[in-house]
Amino acid sequence: MNQTKQFNILLLMADKGITLDTTYLVIGGGIAGVTCVETLAILHPEETLVMVTASSLVKNVSNVSFFAKTVVKFDVNETEASSLQRIHPNLNIVYDSLQSVNTKNKFAITSNGTVIKYGVICICTGGIPKLISESSKSKRVLGIRDTESVQEFQEKLKTGRKMVIVGNGGIASEIVHATRGIQKVWVIRDDYISSTFIDPGAAEFFQNTFRRKTSEADPPKHIISRRHVFSEEDTVVALNKDLKSAALGPDWFRKLEDIKNETGEQELDIIYKTEIESINEFQDKEYPLQVKLTNGRTVLCDFVISATGVEPAVNFLWDQQPTHGPDGGLAVNEFQETSVRDVFAAGDVAHAAWTHAPHWFQLRLWTQARQMAAMAAKSMHARTTNQEVLQDFCFELFTHCTTLFGYRVVLLGKYNGQGLGTDYEILLRTTPCLEYVKFVLQNGRLQGAILVGETDLEEMCENLILDQIDLSPFGDDILNPDIDIDDYFD
Known part of the structure; x- marks a missing residue:
C-alpha cells in the first residue's frame, strides 16, 4: 500500500477520533520536545499548547550552569509529563505517538486516531x-x-x-x-x-x-x-x-x-x-x-x-514530504523551520541545513537538542505573533560538556581539526591522571580545544576562538602552566 492510500485511510479513521485545537503542537517527550514546551510556556503562556508523547515519563533539564557564554553543563532528569502542566496551565498532553501530518490543512493524527489542529508544529521525535x-x-x-x-x-x-x-x-x-x-x-x-x-x-x-x-x-x-x-x-x-x-x-x-x-x-x-x-x-x-x-x-x-x-526518526506519514538532509533528518534552516511552512523540527530528527558559523557543526548531542528546541520555540512564537527573530548566539561556536571515565571533558570549536585539512598545528599539555589540554591553531589563531579535567580554561578558549586573536606572539607559552595566560584574555 502506497503512502497516499495509507494517508487517505487515516483521514477516514480520524473522523471518529477526538479533535483538539491548539496554537502550538509539539511532538516528542525527549529533551528537545520538553525544552520546546518549556520555552513556549515562557514566551507565550496565554496560548494553547499540545504535547504528544508516547511515554508518561519525559526528560527535562535542571541545574543549568555556565562555564562560559556558550559552554553549559546541566542535569537531565526523568519526570512525569503531567508535571509540565504546572508551568503551562494551557498545556494539553496526549499520550500517544504521531501517525501522520497534514501540513496543507494543518492537523496531525495520532496512532489512536486523535486529530490535533494546530497553528505551528515542532517535530521532536528523536532517533531510532x-x-x-x-x-x-x-x-x-x-x-x-x-x-x-x-x-x-x-x-x-x-x-x-x-x-x-x-x-x-x-x-x-x-x-x-x-x-x-x-x-x-x-x-x-x-x-x-x-x-x-x-x-x-x-x-x-x-x-x-x-x-x-x-x-x-x-x-x-x-x-x-x-x-x-x-x-x-x-x-x-x-x-x-x-x-x-x-x-x-x-x-x-x-x-x-x-x-x-x-x-x-x-x-x-x-x-x-x-x-x-x-x-x-x-x-x-x-x-x-x-x-x-x-x-x-x-x-x-x-x-x-x-x-x-x-538515524532520524521520521517514521510517520505526510501529505507533502519536507526536504530531507543527507543523513535522513528533516532539513531545517537557521530558524529550525523545515521546507514546509509552519513545520519546525529540533533535536536528533533535524538536519542543520543552514550555512554554519565557522566554528559550529552539527553533532547529535543533548546539548544541541536543547539549543535547537529553544530556537524552534522562539521561531514558532515569532511566527504566531508576527515578530522578527534572530538566530541564537549559541550557534556561533560548537561546545559540549560531558564526563568520560570520571573526568570532565569540554569540547570547543573544531576540537579535532574538523574541516581544517592538514594546515593546522596542535599544542598539548598533559599531566597524567590529572588533565589533558589540546589547542588546535591555524595561522596563529585558536580554532578548537579539548579540555579534560578541571582546567578552568573554558572561558578563555571560548573568547580566543570567537575573537580570533593572533596568538603567535605567545608561542608555546599559551599553555605554560607557570603563566596565568587566561588573565590576558578573559
Missing part, C-alpha cells in the same frame, strides 16, 4: 537505532535507549560473566567505565577509543587511568555525567525500531554502578580496527554466543551490547 545487522537474530544482542532497556541490561549484568561491547561513542565508553565484576571485550572500528569526542592523545590519557595500580590520583567517583545527549555513535536504541519513547538522560549509566557480579572477573580487552562479522547462538555451550570478528578472531560471551548509532 542503527543496530548491528545480527541484532534481529538473538535476544542476547541488546540496545540501550530508554528505562526499560536499561532494566533489561541490569538483569543481564547480574548473572553475566562476559559481554561484548560494539561501538566507540559515549554510551560504549560509559558502559566500559561504569560496569564492574564482568569481563568486557570492547570492539571498535577505529584505532583509538571514544573517537566521537576525543583524539588519540586523550584516548591514551584515559587508557592510562585503566592501568593505574593505585587509587591515589583517582578522580572523584561520583562525578555526574553532563552529557546532554548522545551523538550519532552514542545513542543506542532498543531492538524494536518502532519504539518512540524518549532516549535516556546523560546520567543513565549511574543505574549500572550498583550492579556487581561478584563471581565475575574484572577485565577489559579492547580490539581495534575491526567489526562484527556474525553472531551465532548456542543452547548447550558454556557461553551462549559466539561472536566472529572481521579480523578473524572469535569471542565467546553471554551477551552483546550494540552501540553503533542512530
Whole structure:
C-alpha cells in the first residue's frame, strides 16, 4: 500500500477520533520536545499548547550552569509529563505517538486516531537505532535507549560473566567505565577509543587511568555525567525500531554502578580496527554466543551490547514530504523551520541545513537538542505573533560538556581539526591522571580545544576562538602552566 492510500485511510479513521485545537503542537517527550514546551510556556503562556508523547515519563533539564557564554553543563532528569502542566496551565498532553501530518490543512493524527489542529508544529521525535545487522537474530544482542532497556541490561549484568561491547561513542565508553565484576571485550572500528569526542592523545590519557595500580590520583567517583545527549555513535536504541519513547538522560549509566557480579572477573580487552562479522547462538555451550570478528578472531560471551548509532526518526506519514538532509533528518534552516511552512523540527530528527558559523557543526548531542528546541520555540512564537527573530548566539561556536571515565571533558570549536585539512598545528599539555589540554591553531589563531579535567580554561578558549586573536606572539607559552595566560584574555 502506497503512502497516499495509507494517508487517505487515516483521514477516514480520524473522523471518529477526538479533535483538539491548539496554537502550538509539539511532538516528542525527549529533551528537545520538553525544552520546546518549556520555552513556549515562557514566551507565550496565554496560548494553547499540545504535547504528544508516547511515554508518561519525559526528560527535562535542571541545574543549568555556565562555564562560559556558550559552554553549559546541566542535569537531565526523568519526570512525569503531567508535571509540565504546572508551568503551562494551557498545556494539553496526549499520550500517544504521531501517525501522520497534514501540513496543507494543518492537523496531525495520532496512532489512536486523535486529530490535533494546530497553528505551528515542532517535530521532536528523536532517533531510532542503527543496530548491528545480527541484532534481529538473538535476544542476547541488546540496545540501550530508554528505562526499560536499561532494566533489561541490569538483569543481564547480574548473572553475566562476559559481554561484548560494539561501538566507540559515549554510551560504549560509559558502559566500559561504569560496569564492574564482568569481563568486557570492547570492539571498535577505529584505532583509538571514544573517537566521537576525543583524539588519540586523550584516548591514551584515559587508557592510562585503566592501568593505574593505585587509587591515589583517582578522580572523584561520583562525578555526574553532563552529557546532554548522545551523538550519532552514542545513542543506542532498543531492538524494536518502532519504539518512540524518549532516549535516556546523560546520567543513565549511574543505574549500572550498583550492579556487581561478584563471581565475575574484572577485565577489559579492547580490539581495534575491526567489526562484527556474525553472531551465532548456542543452547548447550558454556557461553551462549559466539561472536566472529572481521579480523578473524572469535569471542565467546553471554551477551552483546550494540552501540553503533542512530538515524532520524521520521517514521510517520505526510501529505507533502519536507526536504530531507543527507543523513535522513528533516532539513531545517537557521530558524529550525523545515521546507514546509509552519513545520519546525529540533533535536536528533533535524538536519542543520543552514550555512554554519565557522566554528559550529552539527553533532547529535543533548546539548544541541536543547539549543535547537529553544530556537524552534522562539521561531514558532515569532511566527504566531508576527515578530522578527534572530538566530541564537549559541550557534556561533560548537561546545559540549560531558564526563568520560570520571573526568570532565569540554569540547570547543573544531576540537579535532574538523574541516581544517592538514594546515593546522596542535599544542598539548598533559599531566597524567590529572588533565589533558589540546589547542588546535591555524595561522596563529585558536580554532578548537579539548579540555579534560578541571582546567578552568573554558572561558578563555571560548573568547580566543570567537575573537580570533593572533596568538603567535605567545608561542608555546599559551599553555605554560607557570603563566596565568587566561588573565590576558578573559
